[in-house]
Amino acid sequence: MNAIETRSLRKVYPAPAVKKRRGVPAPPAPPSSGIVAIDSLDLAVNDGEFFGVLGPNGAGKTTLIGILTTRVRITAGEAMVAGANVATEPAAVRRRIGVVPQRPNPDRSLSVIENLVFHATYFGIARADAARRGKELLERLGIAEKMNAKVDQLSGGQQQRLMIARALTHDPRVVFLDEPTVGLDPQARLSLWEILRELHGQGRTIVMSTHYMEEADQLCDRLAIIDQGKLLALDTPTALKAKAPGDTLVEVTFDGDASIAADAARAMEGVSNAEARGPLLRVFSRRGGEIIPALIDAGEAHGRIVRDIHLSRPSLETLFISLTGRKLT
Amino acid sequence: MTAEPLAPVAPSRVFTAILLRDLTVARRELPYFLVRTALQPILFVIVFGFLLPKMGMIPRGYSTTMLPGVVALSLTLSAIQSVALPMMQDFGFTKEIEDRLLSPVPIHLVAVEKVAAGVLQGIVAALFVLPVARLIMGPIPGLSFRNLPLLLAVTALGGAAFSAMGLYLGTGIAPQQIGLMFSVIVAPMIMFGCTYYPWAGLDHVPVMKWLVLINPLVYVSEGMRAALTPGLPHMPIAALLAALVVLTVIFMWLGLKAFDKRAMS
Numbered sequence: 001m002n003a004i005e006t007r008s009l010r011k012v013y014p015a016p017a018v019k020k021r022r023g024v025p026a027p028p029a030p031p032s033s034g035i036v037a038i039d040s041l042d043l044a045v046n047d048g049e050f051f052g053v054l055g056p057n058g059a060g061k062t063t064l065i066g067i068l069t070t071r072v073r074i075t076a077g078e079a080m081v082a083g084a085n086v087a088t089e090p091a092a093v094r095r096r097i098g099v100v101p102q103r104p105n106p107d108r109s110l111s112v113i114e115n116l117v118f119h120a121t122y123f124g125i126a127r128a129d130a131a132r133r134g135k136e137l138l139e140r141l142g143i144a145e146k147m148n149a150k151v152d153q154l155s156g157g158q159q160q161r162l163m164i165a166r167a168l169t170h171d172p173r174v175v176f177l178d179e180p181t182v183g184l185d186p187q188a189r190l191s192l193w194e195i196l197r198e199l200h201g202q203g204r205t206i207v208m209s210t211h212y213m214e215e216a217d218q219l220c221d222r223l224a225i226i227d228q229g230k231l232l233a234l235d236t237p238t239a240l241k242a243k244a245p246g247d248t249l250v251e252v253t254f255d256g257d258a259s260i261a262a263d264a265a266r267a268m269e270g271v272s273n274a275e276a277r278g279p280l281l282r283v284f285s286r287r288g289g290e291i292i293p294a295l296i297d298a299g300e301a302h303g304r305i306v307r308d309i310h311l312s313r314p315s316l317e318t319l320f321i322s323l324t325g326r327k328l329t
Numbered sequence: 330m331t332a333e334p335l336a337p338v339a340p341s342r343v344f345t346a347i348l349l350r351d352l353t354v355a356r357r358e359l360p361y362f363l364v365r366t367a368l369q370p371i372l373f374v375i376v377f378g379f380l381l382p383k384m385g386m387i388p389r390g391y392s393t394t395m396l397p398g399v400v401a402l403s404l405t406l407s408a409i410q411s412v413a414l415p416m417m418q419d420f421g422f423t424k425e426i427e428d429r430l431l432s433p434v435p436i437h438l439v440a441v442e443k444v445a446a447g448v449l450q451g452i453v454a455a456l457f458v459l460p461v462a463r464l465i466m467g468p469i470p471g472l473s474f475r476n477l478p479l480l481l482a483v484t485a486l487g488g489a490a491f492s493a494m495g496l497y498l499g500t501g502i503a504p505q506q507i508g509l510m511f512s513v514i515v516a517p518m519i520m521f522g523c524t525y526y527p528w529a530g531l532d533h534v535p536v537m538k539w540l541v542l543i544n545p546l547v548y549v550s551e552g553m554r555a556a557l558t559p560g561l562p563h564m565p566i567a568a569l570l571a572a573l574v575v576l577t578v579i580f581m582w583l584g585l586k587a588f589d590k591r592a593m594s
Contacts, residue, residue, distance in 0.1 A: 013594070071430065072594050095337060095433035105424040109354040115428075118353075121346035122432035124338035166428065 001083065003174050003205035004045035004068060009077035011038040011063050037063040039229040045207060050200045052220030053209040056326060060229040061209035062102060065178045068207070069099045082173045098167030102178040104159035106151040112162060113138065113147045116169050123170035130169065137165040141195060157188030164195060175199060177208040181215060193219060213316045225320060232323045240319055248288045249318040252281045253308040254299050264298035284322065343434045344442055351446040366407035366454045370399045371461055377525065378466035392466040394561060397553035398524030403458040404484060405549055408451030408491040412443050416499025417507060420591045430592055440496055440588040447492030452484055471560045479566065483552030486573035490545055493577055496584030500591045522546030527554060529562035548572045
């Protein structure tokens with residue numbers, strides 16, 4: 001059975017009065033159209049899978065998780081989670097899922113353990129059971145010593161763990177995590193990875209959004225790469241990396257428009273693709289860094305001076321750039 | 330992992346659990362709650378029920394007119410604040426209500442629970458102010474608790490109407506405008522709510538007598554008057570009860586609509 005299935009999923013938010021993206025001026029949209037956050041998305045997540053949703057900020061990751069966790073209304077299409085329809089049976093979906101939000105939102109009027117106990121009672125669990133289970137979870141997540149503390153006394157990493165504990169109090173089948181490691185220090189991030197691996201080991205389905213390549217690569221069984229609400233690629237991290245084009249990505253920054261150098265680069269041997277974005281020249285090279293002298297010459301032939309050179313090995317990052325023309329982070 | 334579908338949880342059970350959460354939090358904050366909601370009515374009692382009569386600037390019998398109004402005021406002020414303030418907070422930056430919105434029940438139940446908690450907190454405030462006011466003002470001629478069913482009906486309906494109004498204001502108004510809400514909506518409501526004078530007294534100003542009918546507080550004040558001091562003139566009971574039912578329905582409808590807008594994007 002599929003833990004999650006979406007069919008032609010679409011979400012359009014009403015257009016706000018003024019919204020500008022940095023660098024890119026917003027296209028003048030007619031007032032009737034809104035902002036398309038999710039566009040005809042078809043996804044299937046297997047039971048017990050660790051599924052990653054990878055995309056830059058604003059790709060639609062949070063909207064997708066919002067829809068799947070019944071917190072965002074669907075504009076069109078259908079989504080099933082743990083066998084229930086998110087639009088018509090939201091309470092049944094909520095019964096079966098646990099949600100770890102992007103920003104910890106504990107109940108600040110309650111202590112750490114009360115957060116877990118009350119949350120469990122919202123799911124019909126008896127208080128005594130809830131207290132026992134809450135203690136267990138806090139121990140497993142390594143914050144048992146903060147049991148009676150106020151939520152405000154927890155660090156960011158500890159609050160994130162509390163959110164994970166809360167999401168697990170009612171033993172959900174599918175656990176959603178929306179960019180859980182944003183804002184965590186490297187150590188807290190690594191220990192969170194351990195926790196997530198353990199959850200996955202218990203056979204739970206995990207859906208995690210992230211814009212960190214490494215995280216997606218390390219943890220996920222399969223990855224969906226989305227941008228501007230569209231599914232661009234879906235496969236295992238290994239298979240996706242194999243799809244990364246033209247081996248090495250060479251980025252050369254000139255002191256002016258790079259488009260002239262791009263034409264020259266495309267004609268070079270061993271170059272699979274080249275494009276200019278302002279002063280930035282992006283070249284996918286089968287010969288690695290060997291083509292750099294030629295690229296410098298191509299720029300200098302038109303009076304451009306090189307300001308910066310950067311090489312990236314084939315990775316999810318280079319795949320993403322080749323798919324979208326944008327960087328992830 | 331269990332493969333069979335999990336049994337649904339009874340909504341009544343979830344409702345009780347969420348209500349218990351609110352009451353636990355309310356109990357801890359009781360002193361602040363009483364200061365926040367009862368201080369203003371008590372200050373009015375001190376000035377108009379004790380000082381001014383002592384100075385002879387107000388006839389002694391005035392306390393009989395004022396007491397039901399003060400009880401109505403504490404009930405409604407606390408009911409409205411008990412819902413509006415947490416709603417503004419919960420839907421604001423902290424998004425703390427999220428854990429309840431993820432509980433396995435229709436989200437409207439979460440809103441209805443808040444209103445129920447608001448009614449209970451309104452009753453607590455009214456029960457607190459009544460003896461305090463009596464203590465400050467001394468014996469109140471004509472005060473009677475014999476009409477208990479009416480007293481309960483007015484308390485429950487008044488609390489519900491104002492909790493529902495709190496739901497609407499708390500979810501429909503931007504947090505930045507909370508100050509505005511109190512000065513533009515709540516303050517005039519108190520002044521023109523027949524709290525410090527009976528509705529019948531407005532016979533002298535007929536325009537006002539009809540204008541104040543748009544003020545929900547009028548019906549609670551007059552209801553309290555009918556229940557606590559039946560000897561004094563008051564609005565017909567059937568009319569004020571009907572008005573409170575209608576107001577509860579209207580505010581609940583508006584409140585749920587605004588709640589939906591905030592809860593689901």
